[in-house]
Amino acid sequence: MIPYQFIITVRLGIKSLMLHKLRTSLTMLGIIFGVCSVIAMLAIGEGASYEAQEAIKKLGSNNILIRSLKPPEAAKQQSGGGGRGMQLKYGLTYDDSDRLLATVPGVVRVLPMRIIRENVRFQRNEVPCQVIGTLPFYTEVAGAAVVRGRFLSYMDELHKENVCVITTGLARRLFPVQDPLQYAVRIDAFYYRVVGVIQERSQPEQRSQAGKMEGQPLDNNVYIPLSASRTRFGEVLIRRSAGTFEAEEVQLHQITIQMRDAQAVETADPQVKTLLNHFHDQNDYEIIVPLQLLRQAEQTKRLFNIVLGSIAAISLLVGGIGIMNIMLATVTERTREIGVRRALGAKRGDITLQFLVETVVLSVGGGLIGVLVGVIAPLIVSQLTTMRTIVTPWSVILAFGISGAIGIVFGIYPAKAAAELDPIEALRHE
């Protein structure tokens, strides 16, 4: 058939569909919902997995993280016995750090960190923070960028200088108008001169981290030299809580091992485990391999997408069945018209095409509206909730393609049924 006649057929199809506007729109609704839900669900799934992946990437895909963990049995013992006078000793040690650097192949750097929760004050401003004692190469390992001033130096470390570097978020909170580099902040009993402002790898809007930060806003970090942290705060940390003291002796809270590449991460992972296992009697640390988490997240995402996609596909299928149902009814209703057309010279193929085009117009029309709604709906969702949504082009193409395919698949049977009608019978049909 020449394109001109195809256009006429399409126009005829639209005209026939417009004869029953309510019926047409209700039938379309099935496809609209199907397409819309495919796009919206995939957008939500994509958004969720994007967030998780970003959080993991922030940890560094070439890094291995080891965190001190309060051993569960010790924690129970402590709370059961009232904890008075008891001093719990657990976690990573400076020796661990040295051993890891010395023995694990493929290690580039080993970054020890002490993380202490303390309020940081400047004038009247007081912000609860993580005071992180660390080494000068933190920025390289963690991928933070120096925005102003400088990061900690080896001289600071050597001299246990009372200097600190703060994150941009904290700088905004502590120094709403002043220039932070001109001032010092007070942490516990000491003053630390602000020498720099850094921007963490993750965006400040990033809401949650994959690990456990216990609700601490990620961005309120103060970095001081590790030696200074050790000297000023000591190894024993005392926390008062509800009438009891808790004393913990923790040398290091976190060790970040930067590996040469992703492959080195894979091989080093069991070695790190073995090494730490050898020197720790209790289960007081956890190893986080961001690369593995990333892989898991990707796998989860795939699974998520399959589940969401198939739910949406089922709704599309239902829409398709609705279309087929309506088209069968239409064929019955328009039997006479079919007979007339056949008498006037329409071949079976012409009739098939006519009804097929009608079905495809129905489903593609529904698909177009569905795409529109499906692109807008996730935007509304992310406006109303904190959920992040990403509409990927391939999900739009997929949904639209499926809607077109459904038109053809579910249109063929009614169209064939129409074409197979005996013209004599059809003309006689009331």
Place this chain on the structure above:
Amino acid sequence: MAMASSMKRSAPRCGKASVVARGRPENSAKDAGGERVRAPKRKPTRAPLPPPGEAVRPSDPIAHPPHLASNAAAPQAKASRSIIRIEDLKKTYVLGEENIVHALDGVNLVIEEGSFVAIMGPSGSGKSTMLNILGCLDRPTSGRYFLGNEDVSQMHDDALSEVRGRRIGFIFQSYNLIAQLTVIENIQVPLFYRGHDLKSCYDRCVELARLVGLGDRLTHRPTQLSGGQQQRVAVARSLVNDPLMILADEPTGNLDSKTGAEVLDLISHLNDSGKTIVLVTHDDKVAARAHRIVRMKDGKIDQDIIRGAPSLATSSRP
């Protein structure tokens, strides 16, 4: 114009009507179909029609052997003139093992170009079957059917569709316009299926609409028209392909007598300007318009009455 092609004939003829005996099924179909020449002829100056119902005689092929009557005319002329030639046509419906219905039982019929034939008969006479086969909507069980010079009796479905679209114009009892299309679009439908460019044929379709008196209602829908107007649209539609013949199935069945007469006038007018009309009807009044009445009974042609001449309207065209 639609009629233009049907006006090739020009040989002057004498205006004397006669009756020719119809062949029975056992008669030699080929001879009956191919050789007979009809006497009814008249001068292009449009002699008045002979009085209708002049003579009726039962079929008697022995007494009136068709081949004898045919000697006068050259075969070539005949081949171009007879547009329908049916030879020993049979249509059998097998409803059960014992129940076999012979809807058509050996029909022979020749219809010349420009004739106006009414097919009549009681229900069950095979009239509808005849109509279906004439209209290429159905295939005979056996026998041959030449439409134009084509044997359409055993054509497959798509070829039959094509023949319908090209050679036959249908007028139905219940108008059968397509509801979602306008008047002009309805007229265009057969052209569409022939693969014509509708834009280039638009003027012609408008002219046809004017011819049937609906030039000012081109964009109306069938539901906005009266029955008579709808039927006139159907007439215009049947003409648009410039068909060999127009097949009208009770064209006035759904119309009151006045509008029915108007539509019949239109059809007669078409015949006057050279179109071949085959009309199926119950109504004697309607049949009276025809120049030839074929009465069917029990799947056979019972009577074949020739009362007028096929019009040769070369000079009477407006």
